[in-house]
Amino acid sequence: MPELKLDCPTAPNDTGAYRIAWTVPEGATVTLTEDGAKIYEGPDAATTVSGRREGTYEYALAVADAKASCTVQVAPPSMGLTFALFLVGFAISASTIAFVVRGHRQHRRGEIG
Protein backbone atom coordinates (compact mmCIF):
# COMPACT_ATOMS: atom_id res chain seq x y z
CA MET A 1 0.00 0.00 0.00
CA PRO A 2 1.51 3.43 -0.98
CA GLU A 3 2.45 5.83 1.80
CA LEU A 4 0.53 9.09 1.64
CA LYS A 5 1.46 12.45 3.13
CA LEU A 6 -0.94 15.38 2.87
CA ASP A 7 0.26 18.87 3.87
CA CYS A 8 -2.33 21.53 4.61
CA PRO A 9 -1.74 24.95 6.25
CA THR A 10 -1.93 24.43 9.99
CA ALA A 11 -2.51 28.05 11.01
CA PRO A 12 -5.88 29.65 10.21
CA ASN A 13 -5.81 31.16 6.74
CA ASP A 14 -6.93 34.81 6.36
CA THR A 15 -7.22 35.20 2.58
CA GLY A 16 -9.16 32.10 1.54
CA ALA A 17 -6.25 31.12 -0.73
CA TYR A 18 -3.77 28.40 0.23
CA ARG A 19 -1.68 25.55 -1.11
CA ILE A 20 -2.20 21.87 -0.40
CA ALA A 21 0.66 19.52 -1.24
CA TRP A 22 1.08 15.78 -1.00
CA THR A 23 3.67 13.07 -1.38
CA VAL A 24 2.75 9.93 -3.26
CA PRO A 25 4.66 7.34 -5.30
CA GLU A 26 5.77 8.80 -8.63
CA GLY A 27 3.31 8.39 -11.48
CA ALA A 28 0.37 7.65 -9.20
CA THR A 29 -2.98 9.26 -9.95
CA VAL A 30 -4.48 10.97 -6.92
CA THR A 31 -7.97 12.19 -6.15
CA LEU A 32 -8.41 15.18 -3.86
CA THR A 33 -11.81 16.06 -2.43
CA GLU A 34 -12.98 19.11 -0.51
CA ASP A 35 -15.89 18.44 1.84
CA GLY A 36 -16.64 15.34 -0.24
CA ALA A 37 -16.59 17.06 -3.66
CA LYS A 38 -13.77 16.21 -6.06
CA ILE A 39 -11.54 19.21 -6.79
CA TYR A 40 -8.55 17.50 -8.42
CA GLU A 41 -7.68 14.22 -10.08
CA GLY A 42 -4.32 13.61 -11.71
CA PRO A 43 -0.59 13.13 -11.19
CA ASP A 44 0.39 16.57 -9.78
CA ALA A 45 1.84 16.84 -6.27
CA ALA A 46 0.05 20.02 -5.14
CA THR A 47 -2.87 22.33 -5.78
CA THR A 48 -3.80 25.87 -4.82
CA VAL A 49 -7.26 26.59 -3.51
CA SER A 50 -8.63 30.14 -3.62
CA GLY A 51 -11.86 32.08 -3.20
CA ARG A 52 -12.84 30.27 0.01
CA ARG A 53 -15.01 32.10 2.51
CA GLU A 54 -14.90 31.84 6.29
CA GLY A 55 -15.30 28.25 7.53
CA THR A 56 -13.55 24.92 7.99
CA TYR A 57 -12.77 22.81 4.95
CA GLU A 58 -11.97 19.10 5.04
CA TYR A 59 -9.64 17.65 2.42
CA ALA A 60 -9.23 13.97 1.62
CA LEU A 61 -6.59 12.50 -0.68
CA ALA A 62 -6.98 9.03 -2.15
CA VAL A 63 -4.56 6.89 -4.14
CA ALA A 64 -5.73 3.38 -4.89
CA ASP A 65 -6.80 2.09 -1.45
CA ALA A 66 -4.73 4.56 0.60
CA LYS A 67 -6.24 7.69 2.09
CA ALA A 68 -5.10 10.78 3.99
CA SER A 69 -7.00 13.80 5.22
CA CYS A 70 -6.58 17.23 6.77
CA THR A 71 -8.60 20.33 7.57
CA VAL A 72 -8.04 24.02 6.83
CA GLN A 73 -9.66 26.82 8.75
CA VAL A 74 -10.33 30.04 6.85
CA ALA A 75 -10.63 32.92 9.31
CA PRO A 76 -10.53 36.38 7.69
CA PRO A 77 -9.89 39.48 9.79
CA SER A 78 -12.99 40.99 11.39
CA MET A 79 -15.02 43.48 9.36
CA GLY A 80 -14.39 46.07 12.08
CA LEU A 81 -10.61 45.82 11.64
CA THR A 82 -11.04 45.65 7.86
CA PHE A 83 -13.00 48.89 7.55
CA ALA A 84 -10.84 50.65 10.15
CA LEU A 85 -7.73 49.84 8.07
CA PHE A 86 -9.56 50.70 4.86
CA LEU A 87 -10.40 54.15 6.21
CA VAL A 88 -6.87 54.65 7.54
CA GLY A 89 -5.48 53.62 4.13
CA PHE A 90 -7.82 56.04 2.38
CA ALA A 91 -6.89 58.88 4.74
CA ILE A 92 -3.12 58.35 4.34
CA SER A 93 -3.39 58.00 0.55
CA ALA A 94 -5.63 61.05 0.16
CA SER A 95 -3.39 63.14 2.45
CA THR A 96 -0.28 62.15 0.50
CA ILE A 97 -1.87 62.92 -2.86
CA ALA A 98 -3.24 66.26 -1.61
CA PHE A 99 0.16 67.17 -0.12
CA VAL A 100 2.04 66.51 -3.37
CA VAL A 101 -0.56 68.28 -5.53
CA ARG A 102 -0.49 71.32 -3.22
CA GLY A 103 3.31 71.30 -3.22
CA HIS A 104 3.35 71.08 -7.01
CA ARG A 105 1.08 74.11 -7.32
CA GLN A 106 3.29 76.09 -4.95
CA HIS A 107 6.34 74.98 -6.94
CA ARG A 108 4.78 76.09 -10.25
CA ARG A 109 3.79 79.45 -8.75
CA GLY A 110 7.32 79.92 -7.43
CA GLU A 111 6.15 80.06 -3.81
CA ILE A 112 8.76 77.53 -2.64
CA GLY A 113 12.43 77.53 -3.51
Added chain:
Amino acid sequence: MRTLDASTGWIVLAFFSVAWVFLGWLWGKRANSFDDRMLAGRNVGLALGMATAMATWITSNTTMAAPQLAYQLGVWGMVGYSLGAVGLILFAPMAERIKHLMPNGYTSGDFVRTRFGRPAWFVFLLISFFYGLGWLVSMGMAGGVLLNALTGIEYHVGMIVITVVCVGYTLLGGLHAVIGTDYIQSVVILIGLIVAAIAVYTQVGIGEIFTTLETERVGLLDMLAPASIMFLFNNLLFGLGEIFHSNVWWSRALALREGVGFKAYFLAGVAWLPVPVVAGSIALAAPALGLNIPALDMVGPMVIGNLLGTTGAVLILVIVFCSLASSLDSLLAATADLLVEDVYRGLIAPTASSAQLERASRMIIVALGVLAIALCWGRVTTLAEMIQFTGAFVGATIWPIAAGLYWEKTNPNGAVAGMVLGIVAGLTAYFTVGFYTAALAGAGVSMVCVVVSTLVAPRAFDWSEMQRLRAPEATS
Protein backbone atom coordinates in the same frame (compact mmCIF):
# COMPACT_ATOMS: atom_id res chain seq x y z
CA MET B 1 3.29 22.12 -16.94
CA ARG B 2 5.87 22.01 -19.72
CA THR B 3 4.89 23.20 -23.16
CA LEU B 4 8.32 23.93 -24.67
CA ASP B 5 11.31 21.69 -24.94
CA ALA B 6 14.56 22.95 -23.48
CA SER B 7 16.13 23.54 -26.91
CA THR B 8 13.34 25.95 -27.95
CA GLY B 9 13.72 27.72 -24.62
CA TRP B 10 17.46 28.10 -25.20
CA ILE B 11 16.90 29.47 -28.73
CA VAL B 12 14.48 32.17 -27.48
CA LEU B 13 16.78 32.96 -24.59
CA ALA B 14 19.86 33.13 -26.84
CA PHE B 15 18.15 35.38 -29.40
CA PHE B 16 17.07 37.98 -26.86
CA SER B 17 20.28 37.72 -24.86
CA VAL B 18 22.42 38.43 -27.94
CA ALA B 19 20.08 41.26 -28.98
CA TRP B 20 20.20 43.01 -25.58
CA VAL B 21 23.95 42.62 -25.18
CA PHE B 22 24.56 43.87 -28.75
CA LEU B 23 22.31 46.90 -28.19
CA GLY B 24 24.04 47.54 -24.88
CA TRP B 25 27.41 47.56 -26.62
CA LEU B 26 26.08 49.74 -29.47
CA TRP B 27 24.43 52.35 -27.26
CA GLY B 28 27.24 52.21 -24.74
CA LYS B 29 29.53 53.76 -27.36
CA ARG B 30 27.58 57.03 -26.90
CA ALA B 31 28.67 57.31 -23.29
CA ASN B 32 31.73 59.56 -23.26
CA SER B 33 31.58 60.88 -19.71
CA PHE B 34 30.49 59.95 -16.21
CA ASP B 35 27.26 61.93 -16.70
CA ASP B 36 26.66 60.08 -19.97
CA ARG B 37 27.09 56.71 -18.35
CA MET B 38 25.09 57.38 -15.19
CA LEU B 39 22.39 59.70 -16.50
CA ALA B 40 22.45 59.30 -20.30
CA GLY B 41 23.78 62.84 -20.70
CA ARG B 42 20.72 64.28 -18.85
CA ASN B 43 19.06 64.70 -22.23
CA VAL B 44 16.45 61.92 -22.60
CA GLY B 45 13.31 62.94 -24.51
CA LEU B 46 9.62 62.29 -23.93
CA ALA B 47 9.11 59.05 -25.91
CA LEU B 48 12.11 57.27 -24.40
CA GLY B 49 11.36 58.74 -20.98
CA MET B 50 7.80 57.52 -20.95
CA ALA B 51 8.74 54.08 -22.31
CA THR B 52 11.52 53.51 -19.79
CA ALA B 53 9.27 54.49 -16.87
CA MET B 54 6.48 52.23 -18.03
CA ALA B 55 8.71 49.27 -18.94
CA THR B 56 10.60 49.47 -15.66
CA TRP B 57 7.33 49.52 -13.70
CA ILE B 58 6.09 46.49 -15.70
CA THR B 59 8.32 44.07 -13.90
CA SER B 60 8.16 40.31 -13.58
CA ASN B 61 6.14 41.27 -10.52
CA THR B 62 3.45 42.72 -12.77
CA THR B 63 3.36 39.95 -15.30
CA MET B 64 3.59 37.09 -12.80
CA ALA B 65 2.46 38.46 -9.41
CA ALA B 66 -0.58 40.37 -10.76
CA PRO B 67 -2.12 37.07 -11.96
CA GLN B 68 -1.13 35.52 -8.63
CA LEU B 69 -2.89 38.27 -6.67
CA ALA B 70 -5.98 38.05 -8.88
CA TYR B 71 -6.11 34.29 -8.28
CA GLN B 72 -5.46 34.80 -4.56
CA LEU B 73 -7.53 37.91 -3.74
CA GLY B 74 -9.93 38.05 -6.68
CA VAL B 75 -11.14 41.12 -8.54
CA TRP B 76 -9.85 43.49 -5.85
CA GLY B 77 -6.43 41.83 -6.15
CA MET B 78 -5.93 42.99 -9.72
CA VAL B 79 -7.65 46.34 -9.21
CA GLY B 80 -5.50 46.94 -6.13
CA TYR B 81 -2.38 46.02 -8.09
CA SER B 82 -3.30 48.52 -10.81
CA LEU B 83 -3.39 51.28 -8.16
CA GLY B 84 0.39 51.00 -8.34
CA ALA B 85 -0.02 53.39 -11.29
CA VAL B 86 -0.76 56.17 -8.81
CA GLY B 87 2.91 55.99 -7.81
CA LEU B 88 4.06 56.83 -11.32
CA ILE B 89 1.41 59.52 -11.79
CA LEU B 90 2.18 61.18 -8.46
CA PHE B 91 5.91 61.05 -9.17
CA ALA B 92 5.30 63.21 -12.27
CA PRO B 93 5.22 66.51 -10.35
CA MET B 94 8.02 65.26 -8.11
CA ALA B 95 10.23 64.54 -11.14
CA GLU B 96 9.83 68.18 -12.18
CA ARG B 97 10.68 69.35 -8.67
CA ILE B 98 13.72 67.05 -8.43
CA LYS B 99 15.15 68.31 -11.73
CA HIS B 100 14.55 71.91 -10.58
CA LEU B 101 16.08 71.47 -7.13
CA MET B 102 19.18 69.47 -8.03
CA PRO B 103 19.97 69.86 -11.74
CA ASN B 104 23.50 68.54 -11.12
CA GLY B 105 22.61 65.84 -8.58
CA TYR B 106 22.96 62.12 -9.20
CA THR B 107 20.92 60.07 -6.75
CA SER B 108 18.06 60.04 -4.27
CA GLY B 109 20.78 59.60 -1.63
CA ASP B 110 22.29 62.96 -2.68
CA PHE B 111 18.94 64.55 -1.90
CA VAL B 112 18.42 62.90 1.49
CA ARG B 113 21.99 63.67 2.62
CA THR B 114 21.76 67.33 1.62
CA ARG B 115 18.21 67.81 2.87
CA PHE B 116 18.23 65.89 6.15
CA GLY B 117 21.88 65.18 7.04
CA ARG B 118 23.86 62.03 7.64
CA PRO B 119 21.70 60.08 10.14
CA ALA B 120 18.72 60.18 7.78
CA TRP B 121 21.04 59.38 4.86
CA PHE B 122 22.35 56.20 6.55
CA VAL B 123 18.85 54.95 7.35
CA PHE B 124 17.72 55.80 3.82
CA LEU B 125 20.65 53.97 2.22
CA LEU B 126 19.90 50.85 4.28
CA ILE B 127 16.24 50.94 3.19
CA SER B 128 17.21 51.51 -0.45
CA PHE B 129 19.74 48.72 -0.43
CA PHE B 130 17.38 46.27 1.28
CA TYR B 131 14.56 47.12 -1.11
CA GLY B 132 16.88 46.90 -4.12
CA LEU B 133 18.03 43.45 -3.05
CA GLY B 134 14.44 42.31 -2.46
CA TRP B 135 13.48 43.44 -5.95
CA LEU B 136 16.58 41.87 -7.51
CA VAL B 137 15.89 38.57 -5.76
CA SER B 138 12.21 38.54 -6.74
CA MET B 139 13.19 39.04 -10.39
CA GLY B 140 16.00 36.52 -10.38
CA MET B 141 13.65 33.98 -8.82
CA ALA B 142 10.93 34.79 -11.37
CA GLY B 143 13.36 34.14 -14.23
CA GLY B 144 14.43 30.77 -12.85
CA VAL B 145 10.88 29.67 -11.98
CA LEU B 146 9.52 30.65 -15.36
CA LEU B 147 12.21 28.98 -17.44
CA ASN B 148 11.93 25.84 -15.37
CA ALA B 149 8.14 25.68 -15.67
CA LEU B 150 7.99 26.43 -19.39
CA THR B 151 11.01 24.60 -20.73
CA GLY B 152 12.38 22.33 -18.04
CA ILE B 153 15.65 24.30 -17.93
CA GLU B 154 16.92 23.85 -14.39
CA TYR B 155 15.91 26.70 -12.00
CA HIS B 156 19.48 27.69 -11.10
CA VAL B 157 20.66 27.67 -14.72
CA GLY B 158 17.78 29.87 -15.92
CA MET B 159 18.16 32.28 -13.03
CA ILE B 160 21.92 32.64 -13.62
CA VAL B 161 21.57 33.14 -17.39
CA ILE B 162 18.98 35.92 -17.08
CA THR B 163 20.95 37.73 -14.38
CA VAL B 164 24.25 37.44 -16.29
CA VAL B 165 22.69 38.79 -19.53
CA CYS B 166 21.28 41.83 -17.71
CA VAL B 167 24.57 42.44 -15.91
CA GLY B 168 26.34 42.17 -19.29
CA TYR B 169 24.44 44.82 -21.20
CA THR B 170 24.13 47.17 -18.22
CA LEU B 171 27.93 46.98 -17.88
CA LEU B 172 28.45 47.70 -21.55
CA GLY B 173 25.96 50.49 -22.06
CA GLY B 174 25.11 52.26 -18.80
CA LEU B 175 21.82 54.18 -18.68
CA HIS B 176 21.82 54.71 -22.48
CA ALA B 177 21.49 50.93 -22.95
CA VAL B 178 18.99 50.56 -20.12
CA ILE B 179 16.66 53.23 -21.52
CA GLY B 180 17.07 52.11 -25.15
CA THR B 181 16.32 48.46 -24.42
CA ASP B 182 13.43 49.51 -22.15
CA TYR B 183 11.79 51.19 -25.14
CA ILE B 184 11.87 47.99 -27.22
CA GLN B 185 10.91 45.84 -24.25
CA SER B 186 7.86 47.98 -23.42
CA VAL B 187 6.52 47.55 -26.96
CA VAL B 188 7.09 43.77 -26.88
CA ILE B 189 5.44 43.42 -23.44
CA LEU B 190 2.34 45.39 -24.40
CA ILE B 191 1.82 43.51 -27.67
CA GLY B 192 2.34 40.17 -25.89
CA LEU B 193 -0.15 40.95 -23.13
CA ILE B 194 -2.80 42.12 -25.59
CA VAL B 195 -2.41 38.93 -27.64
CA ALA B 196 -2.65 36.81 -24.47
CA ALA B 197 -5.76 38.62 -23.21
CA ILE B 198 -7.47 38.33 -26.60
CA ALA B 199 -6.72 34.59 -26.60
CA VAL B 200 -8.24 34.16 -23.13
CA TYR B 201 -11.43 36.08 -23.82
CA THR B 202 -12.06 34.68 -27.27
CA GLN B 203 -11.38 31.05 -26.30
CA VAL B 204 -12.93 30.99 -22.83
CA GLY B 205 -15.32 33.92 -22.72
CA ILE B 206 -16.11 36.30 -19.89
CA GLY B 207 -19.50 34.65 -19.22
CA GLU B 208 -17.97 31.23 -18.66
CA ILE B 209 -15.23 32.70 -16.47
CA PHE B 210 -17.81 34.50 -14.32
CA THR B 211 -20.12 31.48 -14.00
CA THR B 212 -17.26 29.19 -12.95
CA LEU B 213 -15.99 31.66 -10.38
CA GLU B 214 -19.51 32.10 -9.02
CA THR B 215 -19.95 28.37 -8.48
CA GLU B 216 -16.42 27.25 -7.57
CA ARG B 217 -14.57 30.29 -6.17
CA VAL B 218 -17.18 32.77 -5.11
CA GLY B 219 -14.77 34.48 -2.71
CA LEU B 220 -12.83 35.86 -5.70
CA LEU B 221 -15.88 37.92 -6.71
CA ASP B 222 -16.57 39.07 -3.14
CA MET B 223 -16.39 42.87 -2.99
CA LEU B 224 -16.32 42.71 0.81
CA ALA B 225 -13.53 40.14 1.28
CA PRO B 226 -11.51 41.59 4.21
CA ALA B 227 -8.00 40.78 2.95
CA SER B 228 -8.83 42.16 -0.50
CA ILE B 229 -10.28 45.39 0.88
CA MET B 230 -7.22 45.99 3.04
CA PHE B 231 -4.97 45.21 0.08
CA LEU B 232 -6.36 48.11 -2.00
CA PHE B 233 -4.78 51.08 -0.24
CA ASN B 234 -1.87 49.04 1.02
CA ASN B 235 -0.83 48.41 -2.55
CA LEU B 236 -1.36 52.03 -3.54
CA LEU B 237 0.93 53.13 -0.70
CA PHE B 238 3.40 50.37 -1.49
CA GLY B 239 3.66 51.72 -5.04
CA LEU B 240 4.15 55.27 -3.76
CA GLY B 241 6.89 54.10 -1.40
CA GLU B 242 8.68 52.09 -4.08
CA ILE B 243 8.74 54.96 -6.54
CA PHE B 244 9.22 57.93 -4.20
CA HIS B 245 12.39 56.57 -2.59
CA SER B 246 14.02 54.42 -5.25
CA ASN B 247 16.97 55.72 -7.20
CA VAL B 248 15.61 53.85 -10.23
CA TRP B 249 13.04 56.67 -10.61
CA TRP B 250 15.22 59.53 -9.38
CA SER B 251 17.96 58.70 -11.88
CA ARG B 252 15.39 58.86 -14.69
CA ALA B 253 14.00 62.16 -13.38
CA LEU B 254 17.53 63.57 -13.51
CA ALA B 255 18.28 61.96 -16.89
CA LEU B 256 15.22 63.46 -18.58
CA ARG B 257 15.55 66.68 -20.54
CA GLU B 258 14.31 69.87 -18.82
CA GLY B 259 10.51 70.09 -19.03
CA VAL B 260 10.00 66.40 -19.92
CA GLY B 261 9.78 64.75 -16.47
CA PHE B 262 6.17 65.62 -15.63
CA LYS B 263 4.75 64.49 -18.97
CA ALA B 264 6.88 61.33 -19.17
CA TYR B 265 5.89 60.01 -15.73
CA PHE B 266 2.25 61.07 -16.00
CA LEU B 267 1.77 59.37 -19.39
CA ALA B 268 3.68 56.27 -18.24
CA GLY B 269 1.37 55.97 -15.21
CA VAL B 270 -1.78 56.29 -17.30
CA ALA B 271 -0.48 53.75 -19.82
CA TRP B 272 0.53 51.33 -17.03
CA LEU B 273 -2.84 51.48 -15.21
CA PRO B 274 -4.63 48.76 -17.24
CA VAL B 275 -1.63 46.40 -17.45
CA PRO B 276 -2.17 44.58 -14.10
CA VAL B 277 -5.90 44.28 -14.84
CA VAL B 278 -5.13 42.65 -18.20
CA ALA B 279 -2.41 40.41 -16.73
CA GLY B 280 -4.48 39.61 -13.64
CA SER B 281 -7.71 38.83 -15.46
CA ILE B 282 -5.91 36.10 -17.38
CA ALA B 283 -5.57 34.18 -14.09
CA LEU B 284 -9.30 34.24 -13.43
CA ALA B 285 -9.76 31.94 -16.45
CA ALA B 286 -7.90 29.10 -14.69
CA PRO B 287 -10.96 27.58 -12.94
CA ALA B 288 -13.03 27.75 -16.16
CA LEU B 289 -10.25 25.88 -17.96
CA GLY B 290 -10.16 23.23 -15.22
CA LEU B 291 -6.46 23.87 -14.68
CA ASN B 292 -4.73 22.62 -11.57
CA ILE B 293 -2.35 25.31 -10.28
CA PRO B 294 0.35 23.69 -8.14
CA ALA B 295 2.10 27.01 -7.34
CA LEU B 296 0.37 30.39 -7.08
CA ASP B 297 3.05 32.34 -8.94
CA MET B 298 2.69 30.15 -12.04
CA VAL B 299 -1.00 30.76 -12.69
CA GLY B 300 -0.51 33.37 -15.46
CA PRO B 301 2.00 31.38 -17.53
CA MET B 302 -0.05 28.20 -17.07
CA VAL B 303 -3.26 29.74 -18.42
CA ILE B 304 -1.52 31.23 -21.47
CA GLY B 305 0.45 28.04 -22.08
CA ASN B 306 -2.73 25.99 -21.85
CA LEU B 307 -4.67 28.17 -24.30
CA LEU B 308 -1.99 28.86 -26.87
CA GLY B 309 0.19 25.76 -26.58
CA THR B 310 3.72 26.21 -27.87
CA THR B 311 2.96 29.69 -29.24
CA GLY B 312 1.64 30.74 -25.85
CA ALA B 313 4.63 29.32 -24.06
CA VAL B 314 7.01 31.24 -26.35
CA LEU B 315 4.85 34.36 -25.91
CA ILE B 316 4.91 34.21 -22.12
CA LEU B 317 8.63 33.47 -22.16
CA VAL B 318 9.24 36.58 -24.28
CA ILE B 319 6.88 38.78 -22.20
CA VAL B 320 8.40 37.81 -18.88
CA PHE B 321 11.98 37.85 -20.17
CA CYS B 322 11.43 41.40 -21.46
CA SER B 323 9.74 42.55 -18.24
CA LEU B 324 12.50 40.94 -16.19
CA ALA B 325 15.24 42.49 -18.27
CA SER B 326 13.66 45.96 -18.34
CA SER B 327 13.52 46.08 -14.55
CA LEU B 328 16.65 44.13 -13.69
CA ASP B 329 18.87 46.39 -15.81
CA SER B 330 17.30 49.54 -14.33
CA LEU B 331 17.74 48.26 -10.82
CA LEU B 332 21.34 47.19 -11.38
CA ALA B 333 22.23 50.57 -12.87
CA ALA B 334 20.37 52.64 -10.26
CA THR B 335 21.61 50.63 -7.26
CA ALA B 336 25.16 50.78 -8.57
CA ASP B 337 24.80 54.56 -9.00
CA LEU B 338 23.57 54.87 -5.43
CA LEU B 339 26.46 52.83 -4.07
CA VAL B 340 29.04 54.63 -6.20
CA GLU B 341 27.78 58.15 -5.51
CA ASP B 342 26.69 57.75 -1.90
CA VAL B 343 28.96 55.09 -0.47
CA TYR B 344 32.14 55.15 -2.61
CA ARG B 345 32.26 58.86 -3.45
CA GLY B 346 30.37 59.96 -0.36
CA LEU B 347 32.25 57.97 2.28
CA ILE B 348 35.34 56.27 0.85
CA ALA B 349 36.84 58.41 -1.92
CA PRO B 350 35.32 61.93 -2.01
CA THR B 351 37.92 63.16 -4.52
CA ALA B 352 37.64 60.21 -6.92
CA SER B 353 37.91 61.06 -10.61
CA SER B 354 35.31 60.16 -13.24
CA ALA B 355 37.43 57.24 -14.43
CA GLN B 356 37.70 55.84 -10.90
CA LEU B 357 33.97 56.21 -10.39
CA GLU B 358 33.22 54.43 -13.66
CA ARG B 359 35.51 51.56 -12.65
CA ALA B 360 33.82 51.36 -9.26
CA SER B 361 30.40 51.41 -10.94
CA ARG B 362 31.31 48.44 -13.16
CA MET B 363 32.65 46.44 -10.22
CA ILE B 364 29.51 47.16 -8.19
CA ILE B 365 27.21 46.05 -11.04
CA VAL B 366 29.07 42.73 -11.22
CA ALA B 367 29.01 42.36 -7.43
CA LEU B 368 25.25 43.05 -7.33
CA GLY B 369 24.72 40.39 -9.99
CA VAL B 370 26.72 37.84 -7.98
CA LEU B 371 24.87 38.77 -4.78
CA ALA B 372 21.48 38.43 -6.50
CA ILE B 373 22.42 34.98 -7.79
CA ALA B 374 23.57 33.91 -4.31
CA LEU B 375 20.34 35.13 -2.68
CA CYS B 376 18.14 33.53 -5.34
CA TRP B 377 19.88 30.17 -4.95
CA GLY B 378 17.38 28.80 -2.45
CA ARG B 379 13.85 29.56 -3.65
CA VAL B 380 12.66 30.64 -0.23
CA THR B 381 9.23 32.18 -0.80
CA THR B 382 6.65 33.11 -3.43
CA LEU B 383 7.17 36.24 -5.50
CA ALA B 384 4.26 38.20 -4.04
CA GLU B 385 5.31 37.46 -0.45
CA MET B 386 8.88 38.52 -1.18
CA ILE B 387 7.70 41.78 -2.69
CA GLN B 388 5.11 42.61 -0.05
CA PHE B 389 7.67 42.08 2.76
CA THR B 390 9.61 45.09 1.50
CA GLY B 391 6.40 47.16 1.79
CA ALA B 392 7.13 47.89 5.46
CA PHE B 393 10.44 49.52 4.46
CA VAL B 394 9.37 51.56 1.45
CA GLY B 395 6.08 52.74 3.00
CA ALA B 396 8.13 54.44 5.70
CA THR B 397 9.95 56.61 3.14
CA ILE B 398 6.89 58.24 1.49
CA TRP B 399 6.47 61.20 3.81
CA PRO B 400 10.15 61.95 4.48
CA ILE B 401 10.68 62.21 0.72
CA ALA B 402 7.51 64.13 -0.16
CA ALA B 403 7.88 66.53 2.77
CA GLY B 404 11.58 66.93 2.03
CA LEU B 405 10.77 68.03 -1.51
CA TYR B 406 7.90 70.42 -0.79
CA TRP B 407 7.90 71.45 2.89
CA GLU B 408 10.72 73.84 3.70
CA LYS B 409 10.43 73.42 7.46
CA THR B 410 10.46 69.61 7.58
CA ASN B 411 12.25 68.44 10.72
CA PRO B 412 15.20 66.12 9.83
CA ASN B 413 14.89 64.22 13.12
CA GLY B 414 11.24 63.64 12.34
CA ALA B 415 12.28 62.21 8.96
CA VAL B 416 14.69 59.76 10.67
CA ALA B 417 12.08 58.81 13.29
CA GLY B 418 9.48 58.41 10.55
CA MET B 419 11.64 55.95 8.62
CA VAL B 420 12.74 53.91 11.66
CA LEU B 421 9.38 53.77 13.47
CA GLY B 422 7.55 53.29 10.16
CA ILE B 423 9.60 50.16 9.46
CA VAL B 424 8.92 48.82 12.97
CA ALA B 425 5.17 49.43 12.57
CA GLY B 426 5.14 47.94 9.05
CA LEU B 427 6.91 44.77 10.10
CA THR B 428 4.68 44.42 13.15
CA ALA B 429 1.59 44.68 10.94
CA TYR B 430 3.11 42.24 8.42
CA PHE B 431 3.60 39.57 11.05
CA THR B 432 0.53 40.18 13.21
CA VAL B 433 -2.22 41.12 10.71
CA GLY B 434 -1.04 40.13 7.23
CA PHE B 435 1.16 41.01 4.25
CA TYR B 436 -1.57 43.34 2.98
CA THR B 437 -1.05 45.86 5.80
CA ALA B 438 2.76 46.32 5.92
CA ALA B 439 3.09 49.37 3.65
CA LEU B 440 -0.03 50.97 5.10
CA ALA B 441 1.22 50.77 8.68
CA GLY B 442 4.71 51.94 7.68
CA ALA B 443 3.36 54.93 5.77
CA GLY B 444 0.89 55.89 8.49
CA VAL B 445 3.38 55.94 11.35
CA SER B 446 5.97 57.70 9.20
CA MET B 447 3.45 60.40 8.20
CA VAL B 448 2.52 61.09 11.83
CA CYS B 449 6.22 61.35 12.84
CA VAL B 450 7.09 63.77 10.02
CA VAL B 451 4.01 66.00 10.40
CA VAL B 452 4.00 66.18 14.20
CA SER B 453 7.76 66.77 14.53
CA THR B 454 7.63 69.53 11.91
CA LEU B 455 4.65 71.27 13.48
CA VAL B 456 6.22 71.07 16.94
CA ALA B 457 9.82 71.88 15.96
CA PRO B 458 10.07 73.33 12.43
CA ARG B 459 13.55 73.63 10.91
CA ALA B 460 14.40 76.13 8.19
CA PHE B 461 16.19 74.87 5.07
CA ASP B 462 17.93 76.79 2.33
CA TRP B 463 16.85 75.17 -0.96
CA SER B 464 19.88 76.60 -2.74
CA GLU B 465 22.06 74.05 -0.92
CA MET B 466 20.76 71.50 -3.42
CA GLN B 467 22.37 73.46 -6.25
CA ARG B 468 25.82 72.76 -4.78
CA LEU B 469 25.71 69.12 -5.83
CA ARG B 470 28.31 68.83 -8.58
CA ALA B 471 29.79 66.37 -11.02
CA PRO B 472 33.02 64.60 -9.90
CA GLU B 473 35.31 66.68 -12.14
CA ALA B 474 34.18 69.82 -10.36
CA THR B 475 34.85 68.50 -6.87
CA SER B 476 38.02 66.45 -7.38
